[in-house]
Structure formats: structure tokens, C-alpha cells
Amino acid sequence: MILAIVEHDRGTLNELTLQALAVARDLGDVEAVILGSAGAGLAEELGAHGVSKVHVADHELLADYGPDAWAETTRQLADAIGAEVVLAIGSDRGNEVMAHIAARLDAPMVANVISVTPGEDWGVVRVRWGGSLHEEALVVAPLKLLTVAPHALAASEVGGPQAEVVPFMPSLSDEGVTRVIDRATLAEGITLATAPIVVSGGRGVGSAENFSILEELADQFGGVVGCSRVATNNGWRPHSDQVGQTGTRVAPDLYIACGISGAIQHWVGMMASKKVMAINTDAEAPMVTKADYALVGNLHEIVPAIIEEIRNRRG
């Protein structure tokens, strides 16, 4: 039986979790754990993703996220229900909680798998190097601890019956020390990682000031602006805007790459985008040849023209 961790932040589901459930379903009967009663409201929809039973763990130390409390609770539940696999999405939290479980059990943990083949020894394929390398590995352990690489598989509904919801009361003592004690919220809710449209700029933008037209284009869709490493290194944009292997990974509906040549380290950060549109003077630039759509020309003319066209159509 498979136990999937449903990642949420004080009741808000991390949608990526549903991708992990798609993997879990192929492995066997899926039960899920929601850590903290704040997430209890998520239980109902999980049936549609193939979850038969949802354990809602409640404890005062689960009031907000804390890796130790989440890990210890999950460990106790897995033990209690005789889970064969504990699985989570390979997000910051997912990987962290899984590592804490693994450390507690001194058991192996496989991060960012894209396929799992049960057997005597379990075979897995996981991604390394930010997605540019696949590793085939064997796992030998009574309880398999896996995280699923984000964006490797699409989430899908299987139209299952509503999941059974059962409470779980963990026994926690000193696990609260690593709990979130405070938080600061950005003014807007949309971030690079979650924006439906990312307008990204690279060397071709030319200066910090020139990013204003990219901001303006992003604003047309409620999108956000990202950048390549060149833009960060030149001081045009903060590091937090950087998309790429060492920056943020994004998977928007549309990624508009303006004046970005498309070096591999950038590509691995945005290759999960559903569609890519490149705007570049060089028709031979890797970004242009790899994109779904390309406009060859000067971005300083094309971007304002697109903005104007959108405004015209919207009247």
C-alpha cells in the first residue's frame, strides 16, 4: 500500500502533489496523509485522483509547516498502516520531509523519480543535474521513500469515488523546534514559479531599464518577469528573477524568451513550460530553434508592438 503526502500550506494544496498521486496510483492502493487539520478540506477531492483513504493528522505541532513534525507523523502513520511506499512530490517541502523520514528510519530515500518498477528490488529512474540526466537505480528497503520529479508526469483525474477520511493522532514531543514561526508575504500572490506566463529577458535586452517593456508585457496577462543568468550577472535583475538550473524552475503556460540565446543551463529551468515563444535577432539561436514559436527580429520593436496589438484587440 502506498502512502502519499499531500503537500499544502495551511490548507492551500500544492497542485504538484496531484502529479505524485498519478505515479502512486500505478504502484498500488493509494492512501494519503494530510498533515495538520488546516488541510482537512482537501481530503474530498483526492478521491478523484485515485486516493482511497485520507488520513488527516492533527496535532498542535502540525498547525504550521515543520519538517520534523511532518516527518515523524508520516513515519508513525506509515508504520501504523503498514505502508510499503511513502511518496511525495519532489518540492522543497516534499524532499525535505522525505529526507527527515529517511533519516529517522536510516532507510534509503530516492529523490525526484520519474518512473518506478516494483519488484524484489525496486527499480527507479530518477532525474539528476536538474533534469538533464536520468539515473537508473535500485532500492533495497522494507519501506520505499520516494519523491516524484515535478513536471515529469501530468496530473490527471481518474474519477474515483470520494475518499474515506480518517483522523490520525500522532505522538509528537520535541519535533516542534523546526516549525515555521513567522512568515512574510509578497505583495502580489503570483511568483515566478506559479505564474501562468513568464516573460523572460537575456543579453539581448541590453540594460536594466530595458526590462520595463518586458514588465509591461507581463502585466498584460498578470505574468511575471524572469531573466537569464547573463541578466543577473550584469546586475540588471535580482537573482530571484533568474530562471535556470541554478535559479528558479518554471512551468508556465507560455514562456516568452526575449533576447535569450538558450544556453542549456537556462533551458533546463524553463523546458517544462507548456509553450515557448522566442523573440531573438538570431534565427539560429538555440532558443529559436527549440521554441514552439519564434519571432526573429529586434525585441525592442517587437515587444512594444505585441503590447499594442493586445491593447487594440481588447479595445
Place this chain on the structure above:
Amino acid sequence: MRILVCIKRVPAPGARIVVEPDGQTIDTANLGFTISPHEECAVEAAVQLVEQHGGNVTVMTLGPEGAEEQLRHAVSVGATDAILIPAGERDWDPQATARALTDAIGDAESDGAFDLILFGNESADSGGYQVGVRVSRALGRPMVNGIKGIEIGKGVVTLRRETDGGSELYELPLPAVVGVKEGITLPRYPTLRGRLASKKADVRTFEAGEQPGGQSMVALANPPEQVKQTVMLTDAAAAVDVMEELGLL
């Protein structure tokens, strides 16, 4: 304060990774090696902390003999001393790595515990997301990953972690373990004199036995490259047509 930073020697990330025909290693002939980026930032963060609060920074790695290059690099940018745990040319699995590091830390702490032990969030090459957590557990110290801000208080450390839409704060009692994420600060470059001094630095060796865990690598492979045809758009209007088709307007 005493800070330990655990680092890993990795092939310099950025280029296309090519797997050797045997499927066991990647071709590093033209890549060169570096400190894994998160850990490079951890070294810088540690050096800044001791510049602020006094103390010293020890760097430790488990890896091939060549990893001495990364230890010396850390010294060239401000670390005080360095410990190498020789592990041969092959990667040890995360459990074996954590066990060896735990032993080496125990040895290094014979004259007192480190106030902070910093790890990178995950290594650039294998990306296991777990060695630091395992070590913290073995040492019985609290740990949080993904940290982009560290502030030292009285007996505590306050950590900031970025999330979608904001950031979270954690406060851990010292001694503690922190998983640092790139972007916490910009790593400095070595000065020429720093580089020269690092050549003379003493790199101690700690011999640890390999105690493998339950995960073993079978083979590496490059993912199949997606082939797709680019649609060339002639003007801005065509671009907006696409946006309409995608239902974005």
C-alpha cells in the same frame, strides 16, 4: 563561533552533460570541477558570519583526492581549515556519505562542537536532498533546508526560507544544521593572495569506512531530446494570435 561547511566537488554545471559509454560516469574531460553551487554560497555565508561575529570556518568534503582543489578554493575565499574524507573516484550513496561525515564531524568536534553546520540544499550533480538531514539527525541537532537567510541571535539562529509568494522564518537553537540555497549571498572570488595562501593551507585527512545504504546506481543516461518544429511568426499580430489560441488573452 565555529562553523563547519560540508561541500561537494562536482563537475562544473552549465554545459550539456554527456554520459560515458559505460553508463557509469559522465564525461568531465572538458568541464572542470567546482564546489556545488548551493555549497559555494554556504561557504560565503559562513565566511560572512565569522567576519561579523568572529570565529572560524572549517570546510569538509567526502570525495576523490582531487576534491582537495575545492577545499583549497574554500580556503582561498576565507575558510580557515579543511578536512578531506577520501572516498575514491566513485560517488558514495547518501547514507554512506552521511555516516562518514557524521564520523568525521565527531572527530573534528573532539575539542568542542560546531555552532553551525552548513550544507547545500542539494548537490548539483546527484541531487539527493538528504545528506545534511541525515547528518543532523545523527548528531541530534535541528535542521531546516532551503535557507536563504541566516541571522545569529543569542543561542539561536534565525533562518529564512523562500516560498511561493513569500518567505518563512524558523528559529533553531544552537548548535544547528542549515541547508543553504543558492542566492543567500553572492560568493566572492578568491584574491590572488588568497589563492596563494590557500596553497599553503593544511588539509587534514579523515579516513572513514564506506557503510553503504539501500540505494545503488545502475546506470546513467541522457534523456531523449524532444524534437519539435518551430513555428516562425512573421509579426506581432501573429504572436498575439497564438496567445489568443492558447486562451491567454
Place this chain on the structure above:
Amino acid sequence: MSDLPGGANVVVIGAGIVGNGLVWHLAELGWKDIVQIDKGPLPNPGGSTGHASNFIFPVDHNKEMAALTLDSQAQYEEMGVQVTPGGIEVARTPARLEELARRMTSAKSWGIDSRLVSPAEVSELVPFLDDSVILGGWYTPSVSVVDSLQAGTIMRERAQAKEALTVASNTEVLDVEVAADRVVAVVTDKGRIETDHVVVACGVWSPRIAHMAGVTIPLVPAVHQMIDVGPLPELQATGNEIGFPIVRDMDTFMYERQTAGSMEVGSYAHRPIFHRPDDIPSLDESLLSPTELPLTMDDFDPQLADAIELMPFLGEAEMRYGINGLLSLTPDAMPLLGETEVRGLWSAAAVWIKEGPGIAKMIAEWMTDGYPEIDPHSSDIARFYPYQRTDKHVRDRCSEHFNKTYGIVHPREQWETSRLARVGPFYPRSVELGAVFFEAGGWERPHWYEANAHLVEKYGVEDRPHEWDARWWSPIQNAEHLAMRDGVGMVDVTAFAIFDFTGPGVVDYIDTMAVNQCDVAVGRAVYTPLLTHDGGFKSDLTIMRLGRHHYRVVTGGFDGGRDSHWFKINLPDDGSVHMEDKTSAITTVGVWGPNARDLVSRVTEDDIGHEAFPYGTVKFVTIGEIPAMMFRISYVGDLGWEIYTDMEHGLKLWDTLWEAGQDLGVTAVGAGVYGTTGRLEKGYRLMGAELESEYTPVEAGLARPKVKSADFIGKAAYLAARASEPEAIMCTLTMEDHTSAAGIKRFPTGGNEPILTLDGERIVDSQGRVSRVTSAGAGPSVGKFLLLGYLPPSHAVEGTELQIMYMNELYPVKVAVAGSTPLFDPQDSRMKQ
């Protein structure tokens, strides 16, 4: 995405400085339908041009390189991509100070303004330099920095503006197709292009591309390390890309060059680090670019202290970037230019930024006119023999000279690696006689014999008091010379390159190649120039007629490769002439001196008397039991023969002659006599020194009274040269006083020392050619130190007093002979009796 045409007049592979220069210069010369291909993107496809330091020190001891560099500077200037911060080479050692004086001398030769400066003056120019660690410097205000990528773009665009060029970037060459030794097409991942002309301008990848056509381009991709150090407030304050002169710290093999707010520190001091063209990563497999590989810091570490010592402010600055940059090295450190053994396939490889546009122009002229304006003698790819193109030879030689990039290289300097590769049959005897071997076209050739040391005292030969002048030299050379003139000498001339030509078309063919009449009686031999189409010297050699349809060509060991290629590319297409290289089949010993006839007649039954065996003829004879061919000729001015036999008979031939000459005073005589002292006394010209494509036979004094009726290559230009007064005349000069300012006798090496008026002015002829020493050496039999050089007619007057500059000092010289009359035995009576 441009469509690749299916055909082209010429395909230029490579979009670095050379390829870009070529497409422009070809377009300028009228070429159309040029296609330029590069595997990488533009403007920086990822080759060596993309990471070049881009600075140009114009002074070079080598005339060809100096001319190409000056031409390149002029081209960069015209394109507006050059700034001129000046440059200083600093000396930390007395030996280096002398080298800087030598560089002053070369600067004078090429008319480049430069001056020696004191340590204090250096630190005035470069205030952050610690002048206490240097002894002095050499400042050249015209040292420049160029934008080679921008230059490339400009040159491509100019060719495109002429509608002559299609550029295909991101296009990989998969094959170069050859049919019947001719290039026919280039196959790329975007299509096949049929063409008659392909230029390989692929820098470090050139061997890989040439290999597709079965051609070997002997270069090795080698690492040159550089780091970027900064930011430095002193440099940021200039507000310039470059505000201070570039400093070359010659004795540590490093340079420091400002790039905006930081300092680029480059090194040629590290161990040679070589790569293989096939192993260079592709663009996407590279962190930075295929030719900017990760810095191997351990190799750079030893240079850090040197850099800080010279410029202390570097110590506290940060190393922000560093690379193992790849550049092209060749076995002799010269470029690889010209048509390869595959017709239509040209090499334009191993070219650096400083000479790139000049070389591009040179090759464009070469492809268009048959020969370029600047003589490509020392960079012609045909100079390399097959063994010199092997991987091991290339790597060994490049390893040896890499650290000499900033080294002090003597004009006579000999290689240490890859020796004993070509050894003739006399070698064991030479070793027994204590031969000191110099390399000649790869052959081990005795330069002098230590066994003759006793002759130094006998003839009272003085040593040279200055180590530099005496380096790679021995007074034994002069003693051997005098012994030969007194008795008889045996000279190992196995290094000759020998080609046999046969077939029904051979008489016409040889006539087409040679200036002088070669349709002579069987048994006659002719010394003749070969000319370029412009009437300049291509070669000089002897041609023997051995049969009605059989000629044998004998040329110098240094020139065999180039001459072989020249003969081959001019062979008639109809197959009526067959060429065979006999170099490795035949060995040669020269026997010269007043006793030469006595010696040889003791071991042969054949009549070798003056009447029966006149000068300039060839006879097949038997020497002892050895069949041999004797050629009555002399390059040293004494009676005698070149005696040819099959390689395997060589040792027996030597021993037979040697034994016969014991009571005739036979002396083993080295190439020091053959190539220098004997030759200079006779005023004989040497290809590559006096003879080059920029001068005509008329100017060299080698024009015969009559011109043959048959047509030959360069005839029109030759006739024109004869019809007008020469604008320069080859002269023999004597050195009138050897004493330097320090009071010691100096002996110039003959390395392009400028010949000056008594006012110290350079002498330049009406075509802009400068008068300089082309050869120098002792004339033991005339008691003078001799110099050869071209002078304009106004100065080419016997008795004219002039000066030469040597190591930045002036010495008086006098014109002894204007023209080709020998100084020693002007009537040639010793040779022709």
C-alpha cells in the same frame, strides 16, 4: 535560416578572424558565389578568435610575420576597430635587456617607432608597476588592441554588400569530397555544396576538417591560460576599455593587459597542455565555449607570485574569470598556409589575431593570382615533409617551443626534440668525427666536426668573444673552410631533395618551369631560378638532363617540400610527365678543394679530367666498386663534384673517398662552410634569405645575358624586369669594424639587421623594400666578415660606406661587390680548371 546553395566558387570553412578576412578579400578581388560555413553561431562561433587577447605587438624578427602584422594593423585601423595604447616589454634579466636591444634592431628594420626605456620611465607609463623588479623596458607606441569579432562582422558584411557571400552559421561540415586529387564538394548537415575551392580556416579544428579530405594539417590545439583580475580602482578610473600600455613581462612569460576595470593576466609559462581536435567539446558541451576550457589552476598558480611582484595591486584583487584558452601551435611556430596536396583545398590555419587580416589578404591573392605579394615562404604548408606532419613530431616540437613564445630564440637555435628522424648513410662516420649536427629539412647534417678542432690553431682562427655571437657557432667552421681551400674537403649533402621527371612531355614541362634553357644536351646540368607568375623567386635549383626524356632536379633540403608542391601543381594534366621523389633513394657527398680531382681519380677508372668532364656536366662513373653519378659543380668555390649514389652504397662511397684522400689532406667539412662561409665568399644566394618572391632574378644578379624563346612561368614579368633598371641590387658588404661600444668584437648573425646610411637612416628602395642583412658570416679566405643585402642602385656602388645596426648598435660596413661577382676568386678559376 538561409538556404545553403548547392554550388559555390569557393567554400570558406570557419568564421574566425581568418575566414572572415578571406571572404572580404576574395570578394574584393572579384570572387562571387562565396559560401562561408561555421559550426557555431555568429558573431562568436566559439573558436580561438572569440577569446583572443586581441593585442598586437607589431615588431617581429621574422620579416614575413612583421609585414603581415603591419598590414593587419592597417586593416584593423581602416575598419575602425583598433585602439593604440602602446605596449612595453619589460626585462628582469640582463639577457633580456640584450634581447630588447635586438628587438630595437628589428623595429628599425621594419620602420616601427620604439625605444628602450628605463625602469623609472616604465613606471611613468604604467604607474602601478613596481619598477624595482625590472632592469628596463622596450616601449612601442604603436602596440594596439583590436576588436576581432567586430572586424569579422564588418568584413563579412562588406563581402555581403558586394553580393558575393552567403554565410551559413550553425552549419556543421560532415565531409569534404575529393575526386582525382581535387576537391569537389563540401557536405554539411544542411546540404551539399559543389565547389572547386575550399579553404580550411577552422583554427584548432583545421586538422579535423582537412582530414575529411585526406589531408594532414600539422597543428595542435594548445592551452594558453589567462585570468581576469579585478576590479581595480586604478583601472576603473581610466573610464576606458584600455587606458594603459600593455605590459609583457617577458622573463616570466606573462602579460598584463587592461580590460576595462580589470586586468587580464596571460601566461605562456605553464607546462604545454595539448588537446586533440576531435576531443574539443561542442558548444553545448562547453561551459563557456569550445575553446575556453576550464582553467587548470594548479598550472597557473606559480605565475601568481610573479604577477603580484610586478604589479603589487593585483594581490588584493579578485580572480573573476580564468580559462584554458585554446590556440593553434605548429611545429615551427609559423602559420600553415597555401594549397594542400589536394588541388583546390587550401589551408589557412594556425593564424593569430595579430596577423589574421594580413594573412587573409595574402591567401586571397594567392588563390586569385597564383602567388601573393608578401612572400609566404616560411608559412607555406608545403614546407613540411610527411614525418613532420605526424602527431608525435607536431606535439614534440610544439612542446619544445611553447615556452619560447616569449623566450629569447637565437637565429641559429637548434631543436632538441624529434631528432634523428632523417639520417643519411655517412652518419656513423660523422659521429666518429665528432660532428655537431644541425637539422636541415629534418636531416641530421654535420655543421662542423670536433675532430677538426686542431685546425683552429693551425689556421689561427679567432673565437668570438660574445656568447650570443658564438652560440651555435664554432671557430672550427672557419678552420674547415681554410683546410678545404688548401686541400680537399668532403661535405655531407645528403639533405638534398631530388626529383626525377620522365615522360614524353618532360622537355616542355621543364622548360615551362625554369627560367634558363634546359633543353640542353644529355649530361648537361643547369642552375636556374623558378619564378612565380609575378616574376619573383619561387626557387633556385639545378636541373640535370639525364636522358632524352629524363630530368633530375636537385634542390635544398629546406626547400624540398615547397618545390615538390610547386612542380606537382604545375604538372600537365595529360599525364605526359611523371614525377618521382628520389630524395630517400639517393645520397650525396661533395668533394671540393684543389686536391679534389687527385682524390677522386685515385678511386675511379673514369676520365674526370677538365676536358673530359667539364664544369656543369654529369657523368655516371664507378668509384671503387660503387656505381655513382658525379656532377661537376660547386657551391663553395672550389674544384670538385657532388657525387650521388644509392643510399645503401653511401657509407662505402664515403669510406672509399676518405681513405683515398688521407695523404691529400682530406677534411670532413660541415654545413657551416657549405651553407655560409664558402657560399658567402662566392656571393651565392640562398632561397629564403636572398632569394624570395619579392625580388626578381635581375635584382638578385642571376639574370642570364639571353632569354630563352620558350615560355615559362613568370616570363612576362621577367622580361619586364630585364627591360628596366633594377630597383635593388644584391650586394656583398664587408664589415669594417666589429668593435662595440663596450669594446668587444661583435659578429652579426644575419637576421634582418637594417643597413643604414652614415646618418643612421633606413634605406628603402622605390618599391618600399628595406635594405637589410639577408645573410652574414665569415669569409676566412678573404679575411673579412661578409654580409649580403639588397641596396637601391644609388647605394649599390662598390666602395660606398654604410652602417648596419646590430643589437641596437651601429657598425661601419662597405659595399664590396654590387651584383653577383664573387669576392673570392672572381674569375671562378679554382672551380673551372
